[in-house]
Each structure stands twice: as C-alpha cells, then as structure tokens.
Amino acid sequence: xxxxxxxxxxxxxxxxxxxxxxxxxxxxxxxxxxxxxxxxxxxxxxxxxxxxxxxxxxxxxxxxxxxxxxxxxxxxxxxxxxxxxxxxxxxxxxxxxxxxxxxxxxxxxxxxxxxxxxxxxxxxxxxxxxxxxxxxxxxxxxxxxxxxxxxxxxxxxxxxxxxxxxxxxxxxxxxxxxxxxxxxxxxxxxxxxxxxxxxxxxxxxxxxxxxxxxxxxxxxxxxxxxxxxxxxxxxxxxxxxxxxxxxxxxxxxxxxxxxxxxxxxxxxxxxxxxxxxxxxxxxxxxxxxxxxxxxxxxxxxxxxxxxxxxxxxxxxxxxxxxxxxxxxxxxxxxxxxxxxxxxxxxxxxxxxxxxxxxxxxxxxxxxxxxxxxxxxxxxxxxxxxxxxxxxxxxxxxxxxxxxxxxxxxxxxxxxxxxxxxx
Numbered sequence: 575x576x577x578x579x580x581x582x583x584x585x586x587x588x589x590x591x592x593x594x595x596x597x598x599x600x601x602x603x604x605x606x607x608x609x610x611x612x613x614x615x616x617x618x619x620x621x622x623x624x625x626x627x628x629x630x631x632x633x634x635x636x637x638x639x640x641x642x643x644x645x646x647x648x649x650x651x652x653x654x655x656x657x658x659x660x661x662x663x664x665x666x667x668x669x670x671x672x673x674x675x676x677x678x679x680x681x682x683x684x685x686x687x688x689x690x691x692x693x694x695x696x697x698x699x700x701x702x703x704x705x706x707x708x709x710x711x712x713x714x715x716x717x718x719x720x721x722x723x724x725x726x727x728x729x730x731x732x733x734x735x736x737x738x739x740x741x742x743x744x745x746x747x748x749x750x751x752x753x754x755x756x757x758x759x760x761x762x763x764x765x766x767x768x769x770x771x772x773x774x775x776x777x778x779x780x781x782x783x784x785x786x787x788x789x790x791x792x793x794x795x796x797x798x799x800x801x802x803x804x805x806x807x808x809x810x811x812x813x814x815x816x817x818x819x820x821x822x823x824x825x826x827x828x829x830x831x832x833x834x835x836x837x838x839x840x841x842x843x844x845x846x847x848x849x850x851x852x853x854x855x856x857x858x859x860x861x862x863x864x865x866x867x868x869x870x871x872x873x874x875x876x877x878x879x880x881x882x883x884x885x886x887x888x889x890x891x892x893x894x895x896x897x898x899x900x901x902x903x904x905x906x907x908x909x910x911x912x913x914x915x916x917x918x919x920x921x922x923x924x925x926x927x928x929x930x931x932x933x934x935x936x937x938x939x940x941x942x943x944x945x946x947x948x949x950x951x952x953x954x955x956x957x958x959x960x961x962x963x964x965x966x967x968x969x970x971x972x973x974x975x976x977x978x979x980x981x982x983x984x985x986x987x988x989x990x991x992x993x994x995x996x
Contacts, residue, residue, distance in 0.1 A: 659698065659714065660686030662760075667691040670738045670750040671731060680994065681725035684938070687714070689722040692731065692739030693753050693803045695813075695820045696722075700761035700795040703827060706954045707835075708766065710854025710943035715954060718961065719936030723929055723968060726813040728904075728991035735992075736806040757802035765791035773853060774846040783838040790834040794827035809988060811976070814969045821962040828955040836948055847946075854943055854950075903930075904990060911990070912983045918975070925971040932964045 660683075667688035668674055682688050691697050696718065706712040729736075738750040751759075767788045776784055801823035807813040839847060903926050909919060936957075944950045976984060 656685050663688040663691055663697055666751050666756060670735045674749060679730055681730050683717045685717060689718055690725045691756055693736055693806045694756045695817050697756055697760035699824055700798050701763045703954060704763060707947050707951045710950060715957060716938050719938060720932045723932060723965060726817055727810045729813060730991055732992040740806050753803050757799050761795055773849050774842060780841045783841050787834040787838045790831045794830045797827045798823045811972060814965055817965045818962060821958055825955060825958050828951055832951060851945055908990060911986050921975040925975045928971040929968050935964055936961055
C-alpha cells in the first residue's frame with residue numbers, strides 16, 4: 575500500500591487501538607484525538623520515500639542548505655521542490671546528530687524535511703511565506719505545529735551536538751553547517767519579480783509599485799534572518815523562546831509586505847489581477863507534473879481530513895503507526911527519573927495537555943488556498959499567530975513545571991530527548 579494511504583490507515587489503527595494510543599500519548603480525547611494526530615503526521619508521507627532516496631544517494635549530500643532555490647518547478651526545472659527541501663534540511667539536521675550516522679531523526683516532518691536544524695527553527699521561513707502568499711502553496715507552512723513544539727521541549731541534540739552548529743570546532747565542524755549559514759542560505763528566492771512582471775505586463779506606474787513590493791519583500795527576509803539564533807539554546811525554555819522570536823519575526827515580515835502588496839494589486843486592472851491570481855494554479859500544475867505518480871495517493875490521504883470520513887473501511891498501516899509513536903510523551907520515564915512529587919506531576923500533566931491541544935489548533939490537514947495574494951497573506955499570518963499563541967501558552971506551562979525543580983532535575987529532563995535517539 576502506498577505511503578500516502580497511511581493517513582487513512584492510521585486513523586483505522588487509532589480507532590481500533592484507542593487504549594494503546596491514549597496510554598502512549600496521554601491524549602484525553604480518546605480515538606478522535608488520536609485520529610486527528612494521526613492525520614496531521616502522515617500527510618505528505620508519499621514524498622518521504624523519495625526524499626530519503628535523494629539523501630542516501632548523495633544527490634544533495636554536499637548541498638547542506640547551500641544557496642539553492644527550493645522552488646525548482648518555478649524555474650522550469652523538473653525538480654520536485656519537496657524532495658529538494660527534505661534532502662537539504664535532512665542533510666543539515668542530521669550532520670550534527672550522532673555525527674551524521676543516523677539515516678533519519680524522530681523529529682522530522684511528514685514530508686521528510688526538518689523544522690529544527692540544529693539550533694535553527696524554521697529554515698526556509700521566508701521562502702515558505704513567498705510560496706504561500708504569491709503562489710498559493712502553503713504545504714510546508716501547514717506542516718509546522720505540534721511536532722516542532724515537541725522537539726523544542728525534548729531536544730533531539732545533545733549539548734555537544736548543538737555546539738557544532740555555532741562555529742568551527744576542528745575537522746568535524748566542516749561537515750556541520752553553522753547556524754548563520756543555515757539562516758543565510760535557506761532563504762534565497764525572494765519575490766519572483768520577473769515572473770510576476772511577465773504575467774501581468776505592468777505599465778510604468780505598476781512596475782514602480784512592483785519594485786517597491788520587491789524591496790519590502792527583501793526587508794521582510796532580513797527581518798526573519800535577524801531572528802536567527804546567535805547562541806545555542808541549552809534548555810527547553812530557551813528553545814521555546816527561539817520559536818517565539820522566529821514566529822514574531824515572520825509575523826512582522828507579513829506586516830511589512832502587506833501595504834506594498836495591497837498597493838501593487840490595487841494598481842492592476844481586473845484582467846491583470848486574474849492573471850496574478852492564476853499563478854497559484856500554475857504552481858499546482860507544476861507540482862503535479864513532478865508528482866504525477868503520487869497525485870492520486872496524496873488525494874486519498876487528504877480525503878482522511880474530511881469531516882464525514884470513516885476510517886474503518888481502509889486498510890491498516892501498522893508501520894506508520896509505529897512512526898506516530900515516535901513522538902509520544904515519555905511521562906513515566908520523566909516521573910521516575912526526576913522523582914516528581916504530586917505537585918510536579920500535576921504541573922507536568924498541565925504542560926502535556928497544553929501541548930497536545932495543538933494537535934487540533936495546528937492541524938496539518940490541507941486547506942484550499944484563498945483566491946488573492948492579500949487573502950493568502952492574511953491566512954498565513956493567522957496561522958503564524960495561532961502557533962505563536964500556542965507556543966506562548968506552552969512556555970508558561972513549562973515555566974510552572976520547572977519552577978520548583980532542582981538543577982539536577984532540570985538536567986535530567988534535558989537529557990531525555992538526546993537519550994531517545996541513542
């Protein structure tokens with residue numbers, strides 16, 4: 575059975591085995607809550623196999639997020655942008671994890687890419703906004719959510735592994751990109767000015783407005799780059815803080831381009847606006863051309879998100895359920911290792927419940943793109959604001975949890991994540 579069908583099959587497992595899933599995750603919502611989690615973490619799995627092959631085959635092994643435009647399809651290249659994205663982030667994320675010896679990490683996104691690459695949260699942030707706003711493709715944007723917050727709480731990297739991303743440290747450092755390199759090299763595309771110009775054929779006034787928009791777009795990219803971490807986060811609270819800073823920068827970036835975008839579109843006539851809006855259709859057609867074999871499977875996986883979907887009539891996919899369990903909460907291990915008292919246990923349960931709530935508020939199920947760039951910008955901003963609010967609430971819950979922990983208990987908690995990947 576194709577990997578993309580795992581979305582439907584995982585729902586089956588979640589419904590048939592609710593007690594096991596509920597016990598593993600501590601999800602209070604029963605089968606429905608588990609099912610939502612399942613769907614959110616398998617959309618895009620049909621592309622994961624190709625991404626792994628690209629990395630293992632060394633096609634992008636030397637790239638490590640070098641200056642490449644991940645949107646190859648836009649430039650008439652027959653490259654799958656999702657495969658390129660997954661390969662580049664995987665190479666960079668895993669190069670510092672266990673010396674790059676592991677083929678994949680437990681914190682990867684369903685499409686094979688990584689939201690945390692060393693200390694950097696959300697590489698390709700600016701490009702993701704460009705794709706979502708101008709090209710109507712919010713695929714990568716929608717994959718950020720619960721799994722990234724989970725990885726911030728339970729960091730996969732040990733302290734020495736994270737340190738390898740901060741600067742030259744001997745021969746091994748040549749294989750591990752620095753955080754600055756990651757931030758600089760992952761957002762290279764900018765606004766596709768010439769493509770927009772060839773599409774709408776602007777007059778002099780419109781071209782001036784387009785150039786102003788391009789300048790604002792570049793300023794927005796600089797805003798996001800400024801939120802690149804200068805130091806390696808040593809604790810979960812610091813990693814959550816980095817998430818907040820990055821999300822705030824992305825939200826500010828949307829504000830910076832909103833007025834110039836509205837001004838440029840306002841100068842266009844109805845025919846030009848229609849052609850500009852049609853860029854989103856061209857993007858989908860370009861992706862379909864390089865994903866033709868997976869198109870039907872992806873559609874079947876997306877069907878699992880529909881409210882009237884009944885998972886009992888699909889086949890099982892136990893292997894994908896095992897992948898789902900990679901992001902379970904090690905509650906018993908934490909309680910035993912940290913020797914938590916009743917108060918600390920209660921605070922930990924609040925932290926766990928607060929985080930798990932994001933499974934619903936930050937669903938990875940696809941939504942239909944809005945018709946205009948302005949509407950798509952508003953949708954992207956709303957998604958980022960929802961995530962920022964979620965991270966803020968989780969940060970407060972985590973602060974309450976660790977308030978009375980000793981330094982020894984805090985150190986034991988930080989060791990949980992790296993131990994999982996051993």
